[in-house]
Amino acid sequence: MNIPAIALAAAAVLLAIIPALTAQSAPAEPEMKFGIRVKPGPMDSVLLKDYKPDSSLVVPVTNIAKARFPVIDAHTHSGMSHIRTAADVDAWVRTMDEVGVEYSVVFTDAYGDAFAMQIALFAPHRDRFQLWCSLDTENIDDPGYPKRVAAGVERCYQMGARGIGEITDKGSGIQEASLPKGKRLHFDDPRLDLAWEACARLKMPVNMHIADHPSAWQPLGPHQERTPDFQTFNLYGKDVLSYEDLLASRDRLLLRHPKTLFIACHLSNHGNNLASLGKALDRFPNLYLDISARDYEIGRQPRTAAAFLSKYKDRVLFGTDMERDAEMYRGWWRLLETADEFMPGRIWWPYYGLDLPDSVLEALYRNNAKRLLNWAPW
Numbered sequence: 413m414n415i416p417a418i419a420l421a422a423a424a425v426l427l428a429i430i431p432a433l434t435a436q437s438a439p440a441e442p443e444m445k446f447g448i449r450v451k452p453g454p455m456d457s458v459l460l461k462d463y464k465p466d467s468s469l470v471v472p473v474t475n476i477a478k479a480r481f482p483v484i485d486a487h488t489h490s491g492m493s494h495i496r497t498a499a500d501v502d503a504w505v506r507t508m509d510e511v512g513v514e515y516s517v518v519f520t521d522a523y524g525d526a527f528a529m530q531i532a533l534f535a536p537h538r539d540r541f542q543l544w545c546s547l548d549t550e551n552i553d554d555p556g557y558p559k560r561v562a563a564g565v566e567r568c569y570q571m572g573a574r575g576i577g578e579i580t581d582k583g584s585g586i587q588e589a590s591l592p593k594g595k596r597l598h599f600d601d602p603r604l605d606l607a608w609e610a611c612a613r614l615k616m617p618v619n620m621h622i623a624d625h626p627s628a629w630q631p632l633g634p635h636q637e638r639t640p641d642f643q644t645f646n647l648y649g650k651d652v653l654s655y656e657d658l659l660a661s662r663d664r665l666l667l668r669h670p671k672t673l674f675i676a677c678h679l680s681n682h683g684n685n686l687a688s689l690g691k692a693l694d695r696f697p698n699l700y701l702d703i704s705a706r707d708y709e710i711g712r713q714p715r716t717a718a719a720f721l722s723k724y725k726d727r728v729l730f731g732t733d734m735e736r737d738a739e740m741y742r743g744w745w746r747l748l749e750t751a752d753e754f755m756p757g758r759i760w761w762p763y764y765g766l767d768l769p770d771s772v773l774e775a776l777y778r779n780n781a782k783r784l785l786n787w788a789p790w
């Protein structure tokens with residue numbers, strides 16, 4: 413073989429292997445998504461928890477300083493919201509005046525002597541607050557427990573309690589102690605029958621937090637629906653009842669105690685499926701809802717949510733459950749009263765205003781609470 417022939421053969425070999433080499437070492441073809449060539453860049457290292465895009469959208473922003481009707485906020489807390497002193501209560505009343513909240517229902521998370529202390533704390537403003545008590549969930553295996561818990565309800569009523577709640581079962585029971593499955597106290601447990609009957613007799617509504625947002629039962633990862641701030645509530649893989657079992661326990665409870673009025677808070681944690689939630693309202697006349705802490709649920713489906721709130725306008729109460737900042741209340745007014753678009757929220761989907769008509773807004777803000785709650789003086 414002469415030199416030119418060797419050169420030709422070598423070139424032929426190189427030509428044969430170069431495509432294979434480039435195929436191995438060159439970066440993969442950029443991915444095409446909807447006709448856009450997606451390239452790597454700084455956005456690839458942004459953490460989900462840090463992602464807070466600035467919006468360039470220019471659309472009307474309606475600031476509503478005061479609600480259109482005097483509001484009854486049917487879902488607030490004193491314990492975890494750090495209401496400790498008379499000055500704290502005074503400050504809260506000032507904020508209520510500024511934003512147009514006439515009255516707040518306060519969940520004290522207390523019964524017995526601890527409840528008496530809450531009554532003393534709020535008594536100077538008894539025209540602005542109604543206090544609800546909790547349930548005794550100590551020693552639930554004690555044979556005397558059913559009578560004791562019912563007597564505790566009665567005693568709190570005598571002290572001034574006008575409702576029970578918020579009572580929470582996210583799948584591990586409403587008792588505070590951690591107990592194995594089968595030992596826990598769920599809403600439909602017969603040991604609570606006397607207590608729920610006492611509530612009916614005393615006209616004390618029960619605010620119940622049953623289950624949690626359904627995404628809490630889904631794994632934390634790339635398909636998790638809610639923002640990383642909510643991962644603290646995740647229950648995936650934990651030793652708790654399933655979401656479906658919890659809603660089934662709600663239904664058994666409602667059937668078992670038709671005379672007791674239950675307000676399932678946070679849209680019964682079922683606001684992701686308002687058609688199904690509507691069926692539950694149709695089926696159980698003693699079931700009511702509050703919209704507290706589900707701004708993001710109604711804000712992402714404004715037309716469906718507005719239609720739902722119109723259809724069930726006698727069944728849903730307004731509540732906040734989000735501390736006491738004036739701007740928090742005003743965020744609710746904007747969401748419910750305006751048709752503003754793409755409002756920043758506290759989750760990664762923006763909200764759209766529901767633009768509720770007056771009749772629905774007034775029912776939600778106050779008329780249902782006026783009709784359903786126990787207004788006996790305390």
Ligand SMILES: [Zn+2]
Pocket residue numbers: 487489578733
């Ligand atoms: Zn709450």
